[in-house]
Amino acid sequence: MKVSLIVTTYNWKDALSVTLNSILSQKIMPFEVIVADDGSREDTKEVVDSFILKFTIPLIHSWQEDCGFRLAASRNKAIAKASGDYIVIVDGDMYLPPKFIESHIKNAKKGHFVQGGRVLLGEEVSENLLLKGVRPCIFSKGIRNRHNMIDSLILSRIFTTIRNNDRSTRGCNFALWREDAIRVNGYNEAFEGWGREDSEMVVRLLNAGLSRLYLKFKAVGYHIYHSENSRAQLQINNDIYLKTVSENLSFCKKGVSEYL
Template identity: 55%
Template sequence: MTTVSLIITTYNWEEALEAVLKSVLFQTRLPDEVVIADDGSREGTKALIESYQSRFPIPLIHSWQPDEGFRLAMSRNRAIANAVGEYLIMIDGDIVMPPSFIEDHIRAAKPGWFIQGGRVQVGPTRSRELMIKPMSLSPFASDIRNRKNTISSNLLSRLFSYQRDNDAATRGCNMSFWKAEVTKVNGFNEAFEGWGREDSEFVHRMLNSGYHRLYLKFAGAGLHLYHKENARDALPHNDAIFHNTVEKKLKWCELGLEQYLKAE
């Protein structure tokens, strides 16, 4: 069987992270380990993770780096380097997983492909409820958007999932890929500063390297807890990096995963 690592990114939001960790415990298929990609959270996050490590049924690893600004790509790369799984499922620390989430991603995984999962956008009232008690949501639940993504069906997923070899609707909050294939493009590009475009740039390097993206429908969708949008001050700088990758059809980034793999 393929070994699977679940990577959860986080930064100073313990309530959301705890809801995500609780949702791991209800999975129909547990990952082989969970790696928390922590971009410099305070002691509260460390204490939370330690409290779960003692009662978690699988290894729970805390991959932490100092808080020196928004360095999501670096935190992801460090976590990927630490991960032992052959297949990596990556979510944000505000994505509560329905019970079949891990199983859905594994079922759809195949060599040469990476997966873009969907999300249900959850409003503030329902988000507070999910942080108290993670639960599945029906298409008729109140205070949600993209409600069709609450439908989980193996048959519908096989019929409606499709190849989407562009960067449209890229959401790094719910993706999965083979570690060996991500290593060949050097992971995520740490030249990005602040929020924006790092996920789309990664997708382009994967596509430029000959891999295909599966847009997963009616399966593997996460429940995205409500929060205010991130600041977008860094977009002009990040746009320039993104467009350079697109125009030059780059397959590799200079500042990426390789440095941590060498350090192992």
């Protein structure tokens, strides 16, 4: 199984460096890494170029012009470029523990997509990670969802469940088969601005007959602290989401097919 790891980013090169460094420490490396860049400045390209020299696997920089928050289009372009069978999508402001990719591989199942968990790092522990490279541990101060830091096969078998709804959707740690992403036409590019694009994607995958594996105590990402994105588009985006729900849609009009 070939895993394409997609890392979303926008103008935060220091956080992206943390993510890329954590990928280098994976016990099992993905087949390739694609940085889905929503129009960052040249300094982000310089960071990616510097890591290309360190990676023994392909590291691809998928950049699009900065025309506002267009996360859906950025992800779709990366999915179109992916040559792996299985796609794991994370945000470029996350530290990935060494067993992250290994755990996703072991939990990949046909007919399923995976919602992974996250740990929310506070300001101080985030600053230590960004500036000093100090990796957070379960005893670090200022951590939310601390219990998610436990990596346990036994607990994972007990608490991992099938949840065929869009509750607790986290686009920052999400995995699916590439063929399933294409089947529903990827992310809906009707969404611009933050909010609901991940939940709407989950609904279409469920409507296509897939099941959502809600993975616990494995493949958890650590989210670096940052201020929240603007909610200005939330109501418009919520209307798009509600249309998908009410009409039982499994395919969006404008999606990854634009780039295949």
